[in-house]
Amino acid sequence: MQDKPASHDGDGAPGRIVDSLKGKGGHLIAPPEGFIVKGNEGPLKQGELERAAQFLFAYNIIYL
Secondary structure (H helix, E strand, O other): OOOOOOOOOOOOHOOOOOOOEEEEEOOOOOOOOOOOOOOOEEEEOOHHHHHHHHHHOOOOOEEE
């Protein structure tokens, strides 16, 4: 099974999540970001968890 990068063009998980968020009245606070998973569903490929943490830090995203 090959690693699959998430798409950034509205297809794949980031696009579905954005559509769901907007459909429920939400709005984006940062651009969608995809992460590479092993196979079709994961887990995350090595190094992607750290990249996700850097993404959150770069946009000062915290959960209150």
